[in-house]
Amino acid sequence: MSRDRTVNVLTVMLVVLLASGPFLPRWAMFLSTVSLCYGTVVLGMMLLMRTGLVSFGHGLYYCLGAYAAGTLQPFFGITEMSIMIGAAVAVTGAVSALLALLLRKYRDIFFAMLSLAFSMILYGLLVKTSALGSTDGFNVTAETLFGVRIAGTAYERYLIFAVTAFLAWICAMGMLRYLGSHRGRLAEAVRDNELRVEYMGASVANTIHVNYVVSAMLAGLGGSLMAISVGHIDPEMAYWTTSGEFVFITILAGTGNVLAPFLGAAIFETIRSFAYEYSPNTWQMALGITMLLVIMFLPGGLWSLFARTRKAG
Amino acid sequence: MSQLLAVLIDGLIYASWLFIIAVGLTLIYGVMKILNIAHGSLYSLGAYAAASLAGYWFSQGYFDATVAHFGPGYEAIAIVASYGVMALAAVLVGLVAGPLIERGILRFMYGKDEIVLVLVTYALFLILEDMIKLVWGVDPYFLYQPYGLLGSFDIGDLTYPNYNLLLFAVAVIIGAVLAWVLARTRQGKILLAVIHDREMAAAQGINVGLVYFVTFTVGAMLGALGGALTAPMISVQPGIGAETIVLAFAVVVIGGLGSLPGAALAAILVGLVRAAAVHYRPELDLFSVYLVMAIVLIARPKGLFSTQEVRKI
Secondary structure, three states: OOHHHHHHHHHHHHHHHHHHHHHOOHHHHHHHHHHHHHHHHHHHHHHHHHOOOOOOOOHHHHHHHHHHHHOHHHHHOOOEHHHHHHHHHHHHHHHHHHHHHHHOOOOHHHHHHHHHHHHHHHHHHHHOOHHHOHHHOEEOOOOEEOOEEOOOOOOHHHHHHHHHHHHHHHHHHHHHHHHHOHHHHHHHHHHHOHHHHHHOOOOHHHHHHHHHHHHHHHHHHHHHHHHHHHOEEOHHHHOHHHHHHHHHHHHHHOOOOOHHHHHHHHHHHHHHHHHHHHOOOOHHHHHHHHHHHHHHHOOOOOHHHHHHHHHHO | OHHHHHHHHHHHHHHHHHHHHHHHHHHHHHHHOOOOOOHHHHHHHHHHHHHHHHHHHHHOOHHHHHHHHHOOOOHHHHHHHHHHHHHHHHHHHHHHHHHHHHHHOHHHOOOOOHHHHHHHHHHHHHHHHHHHHHHHOOOOEEOOHHHHOOOEEEEOOEEEEOHHHHHHHHHHHHHHHHHHHHHHOHHHHHHHHHHHOHHHHHHOOOOHHHHHHHHHHHHHHHHHHHHHHHHHHOEEOOOHHHHHHHHHHHHHHHHOOOOHHHHHHHHHHHHHHHHHHHHHOHHHHHHHHHHHHHHHHHHOOOOOOOOOOOOOO
C-alpha cells in the first residue's frame, strides 16, 4: 500500500470536486454531497470493522449528529453552520465515550445487537417526541457560515457541498495518518488476536474504546452534514435499516483504503438515485444480490479489485 | 385494578405473538449459529401468502359455502377450515422458501464468521423484500375476516376478541411441541448433539447437512406462521418485516441466543413491559422494549439463558 499516492489522490479529488462544483448540475452536486456524507460515516465504520467489530446501530450517531445540529435552532436559535457541525461532533463524541465503556466488552453478534438496541432506543424516543415532530421530523436550515449569510443565496448549495467535501477530505487525511500510526495499526491486531495484543502490553479495551468514539464522531459529522444538505431530518435516521445501509456500504467497499468508503458511498448513492427513479421496487434486490456476490467472491470488497490490478501492473 | 388486569392480559397476548415470531429465529440460531435477518421477510411472506390465500377463500364464498354445506350448528367446521387455509399458506411458504434459501445460498456460507452470516441474511432480506413487492405490489392487503370469526370475551369493561386466545394457544402448543421434540425424541437428541458439537456429531455419523436443512425449513415455516397469524390484525404492507425482525431480535437476544425457554421468558418479559408502557406511559411504547434489551444485555451480556461457551483461542 503506497501511502503517498493515497494522499495525492485524496487531494486531487478534493481539488477536482471543488473546481467542478460550480459547473455541476444541481442533481449531481446533491448526489456528490450526499455521497460524501455517507462516505464520512462509512469511514468510521471501516475503522470499526478493521478492529473486528460490526455495528448494526451506527444510525444512533448518524441520527444524534443530525438532531444535535438541527435542534440548535428551535432551542437556542442558533443557525450557524460551523456551530451546528461542532455540536454534532461534540454530542456524539460524549455519548459514544460513555456507551463505549459498555460496548467495548462485547464482540461479534453481541456487539452488533447491543448497538442495535441503543439505536432503536433513540428511534423509539424520537418517534414519540412530538416537540421534535415525531415520525415526520422537522426542517433544518443553516442560515450562516462563519457569520456570512448563505441561506437563500445563489451559492448556498455550492458552499454546503464545498464544506462537506473539505471536511470529508480532512477526515480521510486524518484517518490515513491514524491508520498508519502505532494505535491505528493495533486495530487489525485486535481483530486478529486479542490475547496477543494484551501479551504485548497494549490495551484491547482502550483501542476499541478510542476507535469506537472516532467512528461515532465521524457518523455524527456525516449526520449533521446530511441534515444541513438535505434540509430535513426524521427518526428514520436511527432505524436499523439505516445502520444496515452503512454496514452494506462498508462490506461493498472493503476496508483496504480510506478511499474505499467514499467510492462505495458514491456507487451506493448513484445506484440508489437512479434505481429509485427507474425501478423503485427492485433496487434493494440489486443491492442484496451485489452484497451476496461481494461476500462470496470479493471478501475484501470492491477495493480489492483496485489493489489487485495495481499489484499486477 | 382493572388497568393492571388489562396490562396483564395485553402483555400475555403480546408475549404470545412475540414468542411465535421469535421461536423460529432462536431455533435456527441454536442449531446453525445464524442470526437470520431474513426471518423478517419470511414473516412478511407468510402474512402476504395468508392474506392472498385466505382472502381468496373468503372472497370466493368458500366460507359461506362450507357453512351452508354442513348446515347450522356446524359453523365451527368452516371456522377451523379458514384457519387451516391460513396455516396452509404458512406451510407452503416455509416449504418453498426454506429449502430454496438453505440449499441455494446458505449452504455455501457455512463455516464463515457469525457476523458474516448475519450480513448474508441481511442481503437475503433485501432481496426478499423486493421480491414481495414485485409479486404483491406496494398496496396494503387486508384480511379482516378471521379476526372476528371467534367472537370475543369480556373482562370487566374491556372486550377482547377470542382470536387473541388462539394466538396464546398456538404459542403454547409450538413451545410445548418443540420442547417435547428436543427432550423426548430421537430427532431431538440428534439436534442437541449437533448443537453441542457439530463436528463430533458428524463424526458419529449424523447427517449434519440434513439436520441443517430440516431445521431451517421448520424455522422458515414458523416465521411464515407468525406472519400468517398476524395478517388478520394488521394491514399487510411493505415494511412489516423490518419492523418485526428487530422485535424478534430483542426477544431472542434477551432470552439468550438459541435458548427456547429463554425466548419464552423474554417474550413474557417484553410483552408485560410493553403493555405496561402502553397503558401507563404511552410515549415510552417502543422505547421500553429496547430499553429492556439494553438493560438485560448490560447485566447479562449473553442473555438470560446463556449457555457456557468454551473459550476459543
